Amino acid sequence: MEKLKELIMTKGQNLGGGILKVDGFINHQIDTTLMFDVGQELAKRFKDTGATKVITAEISGIGPALTTGYALGIPVIYARKVRPVTMTGKVYVEVAPSHTKGSDAFLMVSSEFINEDAKLLIIDDFLASGSTIGALARLIEHANASLVGIGAVIEKSFEGGRESLKNLGVPIATLAVISKMTDDLIEVE
Amino acid sequence: MEKLKELIMTKGQNLGGGILKVDGFINHQIDTTLMFDVGQELAKRFKDTGATKVITAEISGIGPALTTGYALGIPVIYARKVRPVTMTGKVYVEVAPSHTKGSDAFLMVSSEFINEDAKLLIIDDFLASGSTIGALARLIEHANASLVGIGAVIEKSFEGGRESLKNLGVPIATLAVISKMTDDLIEVE
Numbered sequence: 001m002e003k004l005k006e007l008i009m010t011k012g013q014n015l016g017g018g019i020l021k022v023d024g025f026i027n028h029q030i031d032t033t034l035m036f037d038v039g040q041e042l043a044k045r046f047k048d049t050g051a052t053k054v055i056t057a058e059i060s061g062i063g064p065a066l067t068t069g070y071a072l073g074i075p076v077i078y079a080r081k082v083r084p085v086t087m088t089g090k091v092y093v094e095v096a097p098s099h100t101k102g103s104d105a106f107l108m109v110s111s112e113f114i115n116e117d118a119k120l121l122i123i124d125d126f127l128a129s130g131s132t133i134g135a136l137a138r139l140i141e142h143a144n145a146s147l148v149g150i151g152a153v154i155e156k157s158f159e160g161g162r163e164s165l166k167n168l169g170v171p172i173a174t175l176a177v178i179s180k181m182t183d184d185l186i187e188v189e
Numbered sequence: 190m191e192k193l194k195e196l197i198m199t200k201g202q203n204l205g206g207g208i209l210k211v212d213g214f215i216n217h218q219i220d221t222t223l224m225f226d227v228g229q230e231l232a233k234r235f236k237d238t239g240a241t242k243v244i245t246a247e248i249s250g251i252g253p254a255l256t257t258g259y260a261l262g263i264p265v266i267y268a269r270k271v272r273p274v275t276m277t278g279k280v281y282v283e284v285a286p287s288h289t290k291g292s293d294a295f296l297m298v299s300s301e302f303i304n305e306d307a308k309l310l311i312i313d314d315f316l317a318s319g320s321t322i323g324a325l326a327r328l329i330e331h332a333n334a335s336l337v338g339i340g341a342v343i344e345k346s347f348e349g350g351r352e353s354l355k356n357l358g359v360p361i362a363t364l365a366v367i368s369k370m371t372d373d374l375i376e377v378e
Contacts, residue, residue, distance in 0.1 A: 021275040028276070029242075029266045029302045032259040053218075059267075062251045070221040077218045078248075086210040087217070113218045 001041055001175040003034060005188050008154065014181050018128075018159060026125055026153060027060045038175060039067020042123060042151045045173040046072070049148040051121035053077055053114075055140070057096070057107055057132050064153050065123040072121075077114070079107035079136060092142050096135035107135050111143065118145040127152035127174050130161030137168055154178065157189075190230055190364040192223060194377050197343065203370050207317075207348060215314055215342060216249045227364060228256025231312060231340045234362040235261070238337040240310035242266055242303075244329070246285070246296055246321050253342050254312040261310075266303070268296035268325060281331050285324035296324050300332065307334040316341035316363050319350030326357055343367065346378075 013021040025031040042064065054076045056065035062078050069076035080087060090111040097104050114120070122136050133150055140147045147170055155162065155174035158181070162172055180187040202210040214220040231253065243265045245254035251267050258265035269276060279300040286293050303309070311325050322339055329336045336359055344351065344363035347370070351361055369376040 015275065015277070019274060021277070023275055023299065024302070025264075027273075028269065028299060029264055030255060030258070031264055032255060033262065035255065036259055058248045059251070059269075062248070063255055066219060066221060066224065066252055066255060069219070070225055073222065075214075075218055075220055080217065080248075084216075085208060086204060086212050088204070088210070110212065110217060113213070 001037070004038065004153070005176050007031070007034070008176055008178070008186065008188050012186055014184055014186050018156065018181055020154070020156065020178060020181065020186065022154065026063070030063050035063050036067050038064050038153055039069075039071045041175055042068040042173065043071030046121050046149045046151060046171070049121060049171070050119050051148050052117070052119045053121070054123050055079065055109070055120045055136055056123050057081070057105075057136060061124040064125055068121070068123045068151065077109060079109050079139065081105050081107065083108055092139050094135040094139045094142075096132045105132070107132070107139060109139055109143075114140070114143040114145045116144045118143070119148045120145055121148055122150045124152045125154065127155040127161045127172070128159040130159075130164040133161065133165060137165070149173070156181070190226070193227065193342070194365050196220070196223065197365055197367070197375065197377050201375055203373055203375050207345065207370055209343070209345065209367060209370065209375065211343065215252070219252050224252050225256050227253050227342055228258075228260045230364055231257040231362065232260030235310050235338045235340060235360070238310060238360070239308050240337050241306070241308045242310070243312050244268065244298070244309045244325055245312050246270070246294075246325060250313040253314055257310070257312045257340065266298060268298050268328065270294050270296065272297055281328045283324040283328045283331075285321045294321070296321070296328060298328055298332075303329070303332040303334050305333045307332070308337045309334055310338045310340065311336065312340045314342050316344040316350045316361070317348040319348075319353040322350065322354060326354070338362070345370070
């Protein structure tokens with residue numbers, strides 16, 4: 001994913017406080033060709049997990065989740081943060097503190113779309129502190145479904161998410177790792 | 190798009206009050222193969238418009254906008270409803286009343302991603318009353334950019350959206366038209 005790393009280096013902006021702005025190609029504005037390459041690459045990493053569904057959290061997880069699910073030939077579920085009127089019946093709910101939004105987020109999934117046989121692959125745009133992904137993993141556990149892998153487009157390794165998710169015992173793959181963000185510096189591995 | 194029509198007939202649910210639940214394949218859970226076919230089909234309808242970007246509104250517009258943008262080889266912008274900390278600088282804002290959410294929504298787009306040369310194709314999951322699409326069209330006008338077309342996956346023709354958008358003078362295409370929703374009935378054309 002050299003193109004991804006190059007875009008982070010040239011168009012990513014360090015807003016301070018560990019916040020990386022990638023609004024020009026990942027969030028807000030999506031580079032659609034890049035997002036499809038991201039999906040192909042993440043699918044490659046998880047092709048042997050037997051995943052039957054991809055799960056993500058709205059909003060910015062939808063892009064990479066959709067392209068990964070397409071590449072694997074499986075559906076995508078996106079956990080809702082606001083319950084729409086169409087969300088009827090039993091709902092699984094978990095709470096995840098949001099870094100960029102500054103407040104906690106509720107993640108809701110209709111029970112009709114996760115059953116005990118489901119093997120779920122979590123895909124998100126960022127792996128940072130791991131709080132959103134951790135909440136999705138708890139949702140999966142509550143539904144008695146199986147978690148088979150965790151993937152993200154960009155990892156901020158200095159926020160410790162990978163470490164906090166280790167005990168889940170599943171493969172974790174990310175396509176670009178930001179090891180350091182100080183002053184104007186963004187270090188990509 | 191026979192598969193789309195068939196899914197609406199077999200899995201769509203009429204919740205009353207004109208609300209159609211398609212959470213199993215369009216929203217919440219996405220049939221990824223269907224969503225790619227939708228993108229290919231919408232791209233075909235708008236291939237001669239010269240569109241340089243697709244624009245949509247988060248959340249459920251992201252799926253069809255992403256696949257249409259990919260098929261056309263152009264980026265996608267999704268208007269935000271909540272301003273994230275990464276949205277800095279000048280922002281265009283419009284308000285759109287939301288049918289399924291029961292309250293007004295603000296639609297925000299960073300001015301850095303729309304300029305006067307941009308030719309924008311609006312893509313959304315639903316064309317119902319036309320209020321979200323109308324707000325996106327006003328955003329485009331405020332940015333002095335050009336609107337070149339309007340596409341949606343599902344149209345609820347009984348809500349009059351197409352009529353209200355007619356004066357914009359651009360082609361409008363939808364892939365399945367619901368002409369009537371009464372009691373348990375969903376009529377798809």
